[in-house]
Amino acid sequence: MNRTRRRKALSGLVVLLCGAAVVTALVPLFFVFVYVLQKGFSSLNWDFFTKMPKPVGESGGGMANAMLGTLYLIAIAALIAVPVGVIAGVYLSEYGKKSFASLVRFTADVLNGVPSIVIGIFAYGLAVLPVKHFSALAGGLALGFMMIPIITRTTEELLNLVPGTLREGALALGATRARASFSVMVPAALPGIMTGILVALARIAGETAPLLFTAFNNRYFSTNPFQPISSLTVQIYTYAVSPYDDWHRQAWAGALVLVAMIFVFSVLARVVTRRLERMHRT
Amino acid sequence: MSDTVVSDMQIPTDAAGAAPRPGSGPSTGAPPTAGRTVRMESKKLNFSYGPKQALWDISLQIPEKTVTAFIGPSGCGKSTYLRCLNRMNDIIPDTRVEGDVLLDGRDVYGAGMDIVDLRRRVGMVFQKSNPFPKSIFENVAYGLKINGLCARSEMPERVERALRRAALWDEVKDRLDTSAMGLSGGQQQRLCIARAVAVEPEVLLMDEPCSALDPIATSKVEELIYELKRDFTIVIVTHNMQQAARVSEFTAFFMLGRLVEHDRTEKLFTNPGQKITEDYITGRFG
Numbered sequence: 300m301n302r303t304r305r306r307k308a309l310s311g312l313v314v315l316l317c318g319a320a321v322v323t324a325l326v327p328l329f330f331v332f333v334y335v336l337q338k339g340f341s342s343l344n345w346d347f348f349t350k351m352p353k354p355v356g357e358s359g360g361g362m363a364n365a366m367l368g369t370l371y372l373i374a375i376a377a378l379i380a381v382p383v384g385v386i387a388g389v390y391l392s393e394y395g396k397k398s399f400a401s402l403v404r405f406t407a408d409v410l411n412g413v414p415s416i417v418i419g420i421f422a423y424g425l426a427v428l429p430v431k432h433f434s435a436l437a438g439g440l441a442l443g444f445m446m447i448p449i450i451t452r453t454t455e456e457l458l459n460l461v462p463g464t465l466r467e468g469a470l471a472l473g474a475t476r477a478r479a480s481f482s483v484m485v486p487a488a489l490p491g492i493m494t495g496i497l498v499a500l501a502r503i504a505g506e507t508a509p510l511l512f513t514a515f516n517n518r519y520f521s522t523n524p525f526q527p528i529s530s531l532t533v534q535i536y537t538y539a540v541s542p543y544d545d546w547h548r549q550a551w552a553g554a555l556v557l558v559a560m561i562f563v564f565s566v567l568a569r570v571v572t573r574r575l576e577r578m579h580r581t
Numbered sequence: 582m583s584d585t586v587v588s589d590m591q592i593p594t595d596a597a598g599a600a601p602r603p604g605s606g607p608s609t610g611a612p613p614t615a616g617r618t619v620r621m622e623s624k625k626l627n628f629s630y631g632p633k634q635a636l637w638d639i640s641l642q643i644p645e646k647t648v649t650a651f652i653g654p655s656g657c658g659k660s661t662y663l664r665c666l667n668r669m670n671d672i673i674p675d676t677r678v679e680g681d682v683l684l685d686g687r688d689v690y691g692a693g694m695d696i697v698d699l700r701r702r703v704g705m706v707f708q709k710s711n712p713f714p715k716s717i718f719e720n721v722a723y724g725l726k727i728n729g730l731c732a733r734s735e736m737p738e739r740v741e742r743a744l745r746r747a748a749l750w751d752e753v754k755d756r757l758d759t760s761a762m763g764l765s766g767g768q769q770q771r772l773c774i775a776r777a778v779a780v781e782p783e784v785l786l787m788d789e790p791c792s793a794l795d796p797i798a799t800s801k802v803e804e805l806i807y808e809l810k811r812d813f814t815i816v817i818v819t820h821n822m823q824q825a826a827r828v829s830e831f832t833a834f835f836m837l838g839r840l841v842e843h844d845r846t847e848k849l850f851t852n853p854g855q856k857i858t859e860d861y862i863t864g865r866f867g
Contacts, residue, residue, distance in 0.1 A: 396674070462711070464707060464709055464711040465711055465713060465714075466672075467669065467672070467705075467707065467711070468707065468711040468712075468713065468773070468776075469713070469723070469727075470669070470672065470700060471667065471669060471700055471704060471705035471707075471777070472700065472701070472704070472723060472724035472727065472728075472776065472777065472780060473697050473698070473700045473701035473724060473727060473728050473780065474697070474727050475697055478727055482723070482727065483713050483723075486713075486714065486715065487713070487714045
């Protein structure tokens with residue numbers, strides 16, 4: 300009797316601890332979100348979405364160029380990282396039983412843990428130093444490098460979950476090895492791979508450090524991949540450390556837009572996954 | 582190892598060494614497939630997974646447009662042998678093949694044989710149905726598409742023909758665009774048969790195609806096999822001896838990686854040439 304009570308009490312305590320941990324994890328998130336919402340929302344207006352930054356000292360203006368710039372950079376990054384990452388993942392899963400593959404796997408894991416500023420320096424050395432000026436391409440490259448290991452590893456893991464009998468089925472019909480990989484195995488793992496891509500996008504959308512000395516910044520609207528380009532994150536950083544109140548206000552608004560953008564990516568990831576999965580199962 | 586016990590036995594195809602068991606029926610000494618066109622054949626086939634030898638000196642003829650059944654206890658090598666016929670074992674690392682497998686007299690393992698072409702000509706249905714997570718139509722069209730066997734405009738017709746042959750058309754004709762994963766187990770297996778049949782193989786290998794199916798689905802697949810043998814040469818591995826007796830004309834009994842006996846099915850089941858075959862088919866072991 301006594302022992303049962305003690306066990307019940309212990310169980311209750313553990314549940315309580317779990318709940319406390321959840322609350323602790325959520326509280327900072329909640330406050331950040333509320334604070335950004337509160338500070339940012341009041342500064343949001345139509346101009347913010349449509350206008351370019353005003354010259355120093357003039358109030359008003361917006362971050363239209365930065366928003367487009369961020370999307371532009373993400374697009375370049377995805378263009379580089381999605382094919383490379385997916386194909387590398389296919390290699391690891393389909394052919395990667397050898398020592399070279401385990402080296403690639405290990406490298407991808409290490410790359411995933413490299414601080415983003417280091418990636419930025421690497422892209423700086425690769426794409427900025429030789430041509431002696433900052434460019435959108437260099438920024439996209441830096442972000443792409445960050446995406447590749449995430450996409451590679453998710454692709455590999457999800458392909459490993461696809462039953463090998465599907466590959467045998469394709470081979471038995473006269474498919475070549477590569478054909479079986481790309482026409483049966485990859486489509487079967489596609490929902491998960493898409494999620495991995497969108498998660499990677501959400502992750503890099505908020506990066507500032509790799510862009511500081513690659514894409515740099517641009518106060519004007521630009522779509523030239525060989526010229527510096529503005530991005531929300533760098534613009535927020537620049538405005539936040541400035542001494543002007545109006546810029547601080549705009550930085551908050553920028554932060555809110557950025558959070559909203561990442562939120563959209565995450566929701567999109569879920570929707571897309573569910574859609575594709577419904578097509579696959581039943 | 583009881584190597585000696587089994588190696589003493591000879592199959593009836595080996596006319597020289599045929600040693601009929603005392604009291605068994607008269608042995609003519611001719612191969613059971615005599616007088617039939619041979620579609621596939623193996624000569625002294627040996628196969629090993631790494632250091633472990635799985636098949637020993639298997640010589641077997643598979644006559645055209647008949648059903649040949651492989652029976653034998655688990656691990657006796659019948660599936661391994663089946664997978665040698667379309668080189669499915671190639672994808673398993675560290676395996677070794679010796680001896681010859683012939684398709685229409687040409688060496689399957691020879692330098693001139695294109696493995697992709699071989700697998701198109703020697704189709705396979707697996708133990709567990711493995712439809713691709715695509716639509717029913719795309720599943721059947723897959724083999725046609727990758728082998729470039731027909732124009733896009735012909736595709737619906739070819740798919741329909743394959744599905745009719747697999748006796749699945751009436752059940753799925755209104756839902757060709759839905760996922761194959763939504764079919765029942767028996768339907769999925771018939772879809773896999775349709776998929777294999779669509780590319781018009783010469784030989785169809787079936788590796789325990791009914792082991793995961795209920796009796797009704799099983800009887801449907803068996804009827805199907807009976808229909809398909811008019812056009813195809815079929816080899817079926819089965820654990821179900823009634824099934825072997827029902828569907829096949831020739832039966833080969835494997836044990837411990839060796840071919841013990843190969844004969845016309847009714848002969849093998851009613852008057853086996855070897856004591857060990859009789860023990861197996863009457864359920865005294867295995």
